[in-house]
Amino acid sequence: MHPKNLENIPKAYSPKDAEDKWYKYWEDHNLYHSEIDENKPAYTIVIPPPNITGILHIGHILNNTLQDIFIRYKRMMGFNACWVPGIDHASIATEAKVVALLKEQHITKDKISRDDFLKHCYAWKDKYGGIIFQQLRKIGVSCDWQRERFTMDDHYYKKVTEAFVKLYKEGLIYRGYRMVNWDPASKSAISDEEVFYKEIQGKLWYFKYPVKNSGEFVIVATTRPETMLGDTGVAVNPEDERFKHLVGKTITLPIVGREIPLFADSYVDKEFGTGAVKVTPAHDVNDYDMAHRNNLEMINIFNEDATTNGNVPPEFQELDRYLVREKVVARMEELGLVEKIESYTNKVGYSQRGNVPIEPYLSEQWFMKMDELCKPALQVVQEGRVKFHPEHWVKTNEHWMTNIRDWCISRQLWWGHRIPVWYHNNTKEIYCAVTPPVDIDSPEANWHQDDDVLDTWASSWLWAQDVFTSESDQKYYYPTDLLVTAPDIIFFWVARMIIAGMHFMGEVPFKDVYFTSLVRDEKGRKMSKSLGNSPDPLDLIEEYGADALRFTMTYIAPLGQDVMFSSEMVEIGRNFANKMWNAGRFLLMNAQNIKIDPLLKHKHIDFTDKWITSRFNKTIREVNEALDKFEVNAASKIIYSYVWNDFCDWYVELAKNRLYNGSDEVKSAVLSRAISLYEDMLKLVHPFMPFISEEIWQLLDERKEGQSISICEFPKFDASLVDDTAEKEIEFVQEVVTAIRNIRGEMNISPAKPINVFLKSTAVTFAQEKYIKSLVRIDTLTVDEHLDKPKACASAVVKGCDIFIPLAGLIDLKVERARIEKEIARILGSFNSVRKKLENESFVSKAPAEVIERERMKMADWQKALEKLQTILDDLE
RNA sequence: GGGUUCUUAGCUCAGUUGGCUAGAGUGUCUGCUUGACGUGCAGAAGGUCAUAGGUUCGAAUCCUAUAGGACCCA
Incomplete structure (x- = not known):
């Protein structure tokens, strides 16, 4: 071994030079590229692919540091470690960004072709997609960059399409006119998982609806007055005595003039509002269900951007939903039909992407049947073939998997995997295949492809299996070993990857899932862009170094x-x-x-x-x-x-x-x-x-x-x-040294002042003496088992060994007495609690023998120490 | 409303199936230009383990309730 000749090693470590230098070195020598090696077991991790719109935040640091720790550890343990990086096209998020960018150039989607729009998307991807990986390199991730994948790569695109076709042929994907969560900002359907709920300080309006031919009114409460334009019924609970006489009667809907039935349905909560609810089947999920049960008409009153359409009276048409709300309330007031208005807090569903209130909306969409698909996926988690860390997420997963509704997988967007379905222009026949229907009897011109693309998660659910592009790779690396991810995408991604793995591969996608901690700021708030409380990781790396940041994250972030x-x-x-x-x-x-x-x-x-x-x-x-x-x-x-x-x-x-x-x-x-x-x-x-x-x-x-x-x-x-013997020998040295330092500190003796120390003991080795001497500044160290305590000295008792430090002229007897008394009190406390235990008959008869033995030993040791300390104290008097 | 989870030193957290005197870092106080490091060294102070019950020879640890916080689902 020949350590390098170093003139001046800096006193402080400077991370900057080292980090860039070694990352380049690792990449130049291709140290983290993995190829199939049948003589070595594989250890595989697929990265949770960041969005191409994503920027590096502190959560990424934790997540990727953890992955890197495992991949480096396993690599050094002799595994063929393979960490596959990649990036997600993020359909809805990216499309929103590109639309916004085009808007600055005064271009809208309807002014350009689909192909041109996609060119803009790819341009975005080329410009921004790689940034996050440059940033991740800064923290030292040992990814196999030769395997970098993109969810829109040709191979991956084909796999996504194949999966759709397979599920369609199996009858697990169907098209239907259903109520979906509609995002008016992106003008697309979104899945249940993409909706989040916000508490909104709103109002509860009480409207009077006239009962036809009776002069009576039914009062309904609503948080959304504008939807009354689409009402097709009023419902009450069948048990509600207040309304029994009105069930079956007809109501004349104010403003609109439509005649609608008053009917009974047990869904209605007698306690809420007045006990009577207006029913808007086209714009509320519960009303939609009630409409089905009671054969109500469904009237859609909104356009795709949540402005009103031609199904409402002319003066309310083509207006924003909130403007309509004001106008409806104003008109109802004019008509004297507003009973009262209360303030009310309710939870409103928002689109995760558009951050606007979603609209329950009837439309034609593609759905995936989840019941059957979930069964094997749930089972492998319950059985532990996929292990969750921490384990409690198993229950969350179980709850979701057993309460799941069909998954709306179509999106009215252009950026993404286009649905591989063609409709015949004349016969309306549906053709679902990986390639267009050019080679069947009808010429291509007679078919048109479905305009919609797939939900991003209906592509990324294949990530663990299809980042491997050859069959042999897939066979060697799949199932992967570990997935590290934040718990907020357990349903979006983790559960669905397990579903896909079981269905398409017949095997779990990964053996272990590590759910990372959520990083909060010092006030306990979630780190977020909008709060501006998330420090830029690159600034932290600049200031402290990447290793410092990595180590700190793992040091402070416990599992779960x-x-x-x-x-x-x-x-x-x-x-x-x-x-x-x-x-x-x-x-x-x-x-x-x-x-x-x-x-x-x-x-x-x-x-x-x-x-x-x-x-x-x-x-x-x-x-x-x-x-x-x-x-x-x-x-x-x-x-x-x-x-x-x-x-x-x-x-x-x-x-x-x-x-x-x-x-x-x-x-x-x-x-x-x-x-x-x-x-x-x-x-x-x-x-x-x-x-x-x-x-x-x-x-x-x-x-x-x-x-x-x-x-x-x-x-x-x-x-x-x-070597337990050596550890005991060092322990003794450490305790003696600490006791002497303690005396020095407490007696205020300068560390520079040499002192003499006497040890009254039988079993101090020469080597121990040598080290004790060198670790505390000692002039002479005397070891003798028949030592008389010197006059005017400070004392301590360690492991049956008395320590005396003569301090003539330096010692303050009061301080020394206080020290010894404090020590006696400390030991006495412990001694008494053990003595009580041993005097307790049921303890002695019921506790295990080794526990009792241990307690007896403790008591004996403390008793000895107490006696010695008491003698020392008496001497001081 | 349902589910999950948490509450230990001023602060941030450890504490594995109940059993050594409940630990660490940081902050505080004291001392230190000791031949790697002041981004350091040495020493000290600081906790009725959220509250109230229960199980047990024994509870920070298990059970129940209460209070408070967080997250997820509806």
Whole structure:
């Protein structure tokens, strides 16, 4: 090993140069490209494809860091790791952006051809689609960029079409005139999942509807007065005594003059409003169902943009729905038919994309039958063939899968996978196939294709299976191993990918799903663009470094819980990176003067070496266990603690003794071993902090071009290196050292002032003495089992060993007495609680023997310590 | 309204099947130009584990209720 010759290693780690340099190096050497290798097991992750309209936010950092950790870890573990990146065409979102862009140029969709519009979309994709991947490179993702996919690639497009055709032929896709969620902004249907509900401070209007030939009125309450223009009935609950005499009568709809029935339906809630509800079958889901049960007419009163159409009286036509609302209310007031108006909070469905209230709307759409498709998909999750982490999402999935309605998959848009259905112009015959009907008896001119495209999720549900473009790839890499995603797309994507996997492949799409934490700001609010509370990850990388950001995210984000994030938290990662950097700096600086000799690595071993090796091996085991359980957060804490506490705080400090005082050979052995341990530690850290680990690893030795820590073997746990004896020996040293430091601190003795220390003990080894001396500034250290307590000294008791520090002239008896009393009180508290336990007969008779034994040992130890401390205290009087 | 989940130190969080004196980081206080690191080192203070019951020899951990928060679905 020949550490590089370094003139000046900077005191602080500077991420900027290292990050760009090593990312380029990894890409140039194509280190993360995967090809089929039958001698190696595959470990596969498909990236949740970002939208081509997407920009990098803090959630992406967490999500992609987690994926990168697993893919790097498995790669180092010897798997053929393959992380497939890609991007989603995001039909509705992209189309909205392109429409807006064209609007600036005063172009509307109806002025240009479908092909021209698609050209604009592709131009958008070329311009913006790659940005997010450039940004992701900044955090070090080890994706296989040669496998980058797009949901509109020819191969993928064909697969989406094939899936549609197959389902159509199986009778699982049908066309129907149904009530759908209509987005008036994009003028398209959307699925149930694309609707979100907002609480709106609105009003409840009470209208008087006259009952024909009776002089009576029925009062109906509504939150949407404008829809009364489409009313075709009034409903009451059949049990409602107040209206029994009116059921079957006719109502003359005010303004419109239409005669509509008053009927009974058990759907109506007697308690809501007046107990009578107006029924608008074409514009309300519940009314639609009631209309079916009661054979009501359905009158559609809206155009596609939610302006009124010709089915309403002329003066109300072609107006926006909210303007109509005002006009209807005004007219009703003129007619004296408004009973009262109350303020009312209700939940209004909004389009996730357009962010406008959706309109329940009758239209001809394509639907997918979900019942049968869900069954196997639900089963594999219930059985654990797909495991969710955290597990509780299984229930959420179950609830959705068992309450699902048919999926509206057609969208009245141009950007996306066009529905592979052709209609014959004359016969109206339907032709569904992957290719147009040119080669059947009718010439092409007689057919026209369905204008609509598919819901984006009806393409991305094939992601896990069809990013692999050859059969052999698909066979080798599918099913994939892990999916990492935010829980908000569990229905949109995760559940549907499982459905698709089971239906088309007969196999689960992935074995494990990791649902990431939701990142919130320091006030607990969701990070969002509109609140402006989401820091730009690129700024954070610029300020703190990518590794710092990555590490901080995993350090603070536990599995299954939201995480509070603020920019200052990235200091955790930055400081940690700097700590590692400086430990490396220390070793490299010593290597300028001390010869590194790998042959000496196993010579001159003492208990400190055995201890750190033991600790390191246990750390490997703990990290393996944590990652196997997807507890990334725990793994990062284990690593943090090993690096900082064990390696830096104690091991490096212990090593200094021999590094400064040993013979040349001892120095050489100690440093060679330390650097080797440090290198192994870097490998442990690499999946979490790829850049800094690579940077230092490359400095530790002359590396060949193309070598990288990222393709080294991950350290392996070796049970034979676990050494409990050495750990106990170090523990004793640590406790003695801490006790002495404590006395120094509490007695306000300058660390520079040398002191003398007496240890009354039988079992302190010479080596332990040596290290104790070097870790606290001690002039003389006297160890003797028959020691008399010196006069005027500070004392402590550790593991049955008395520590005396004579402090003639320095000691304040009052302070010392307070110290000892505090210590007695602390131990006495514990002692008493254990004593009570042991005096309790039912504890002694019912608790397991080893628990009782442990308690007895504890009590004996504390009793001894208490006696000693009491003697010390008495001496002080 | 239904479901899921959470409440532990000033703050952010650990605490695996109930059993060592409930831990860490950060903040606070004290001291430190100790030959890697002040993005640091050493030491200290700080918790009736949301509340009330229950199960148990034993509860932060299991059960029930209450209060408060978050998310999802309707």
